[in-house]
Amino acid sequence: MGQYIMKSAYNVLRDNSMDANVGNKKSFWTRLWHLKILLKVKHFMWRVICDCLPTKDRLLSKWVEVDSKCPVCNLIDETSLHALGFCPVAALCCQLQGVRFDSAAINNTTDWVQEIYQHSGRSEVNKIFMIALMIWNNRNDVVWKQKGRGAKSSCRQGCVNPEMAEAIGIREALSWVKEHNWPQVVVESDCLGAIQANSCSSISLSYLGRIIDECKRLLLELKSRNATLRFVKRSANMVAHF
Known part of the structure; x- marks a missing residue:
């Protein structure tokens, strides 16, 4: 039993x-x-x-x-x-x-x-x-x-150097952040030249310089939301190259 x-x-x-x-x-x-x-x-x-x-x-x-x-x-x-x-x-x-x-x-x-x-x-x-x-x-x-990691992709035809391509990508990312009103955003890039150009105070009249100026303007507009740029090594940025 x-x-x-x-x-x-x-x-x-x-x-x-x-x-x-x-x-x-x-x-x-x-x-x-x-x-x-x-x-x-x-x-x-x-x-x-x-x-x-x-x-x-x-x-x-x-x-x-x-x-x-x-x-x-x-x-x-x-x-x-x-x-x-x-x-x-x-x-x-x-x-x-x-x-x-x-x-x-x-x-x-x-x-x-x-x-x-x-x-x-x-x-x-x-x-x-x-x-x-x-x-x-x-x-x-x-x-x-309504938080979490987001992703966006686009395709553009043409042949440009890495700094130009990355600068355009940063500009698009910052525009996307502005459009969605997201706070506390960190935009990461493995292109050191593009990151350094955005932190440089000098003015360039080249096409790359104009793209960088647009990035700086967007960063200034997003300052109240604590948006920042940060360099990461390519080995730590595998998601972008998956």
């Missing part, structure tokens, strides 16, 4: 809700709870595995009227797996940390975590789970605070 306790009921419900492909369910959860990582990260990953994050697909399943598209990329419907692993922004964050996933072998968040367990050491698992939480926090900033 068995004994009913809340813990045993929880274990049954938890295991029944998991993918049948998970072999040792107890070992699967034990590995998560024994990680040397912040408790909030463990709790977050528990929510990810149980698929109880308030993503668009989950909200729609509860009859909440929302747009189904991912709020970050706005390309396809948002699920937990898309938001953390396969959204272009999330995928790029992982790739920049040397983490790649085989999308063909992953159908849900349980598969995703199993893939991480099988191909990563303990420290790498900790890093990936921390990245996942930061990706989710960025997603929430986009949804609730």
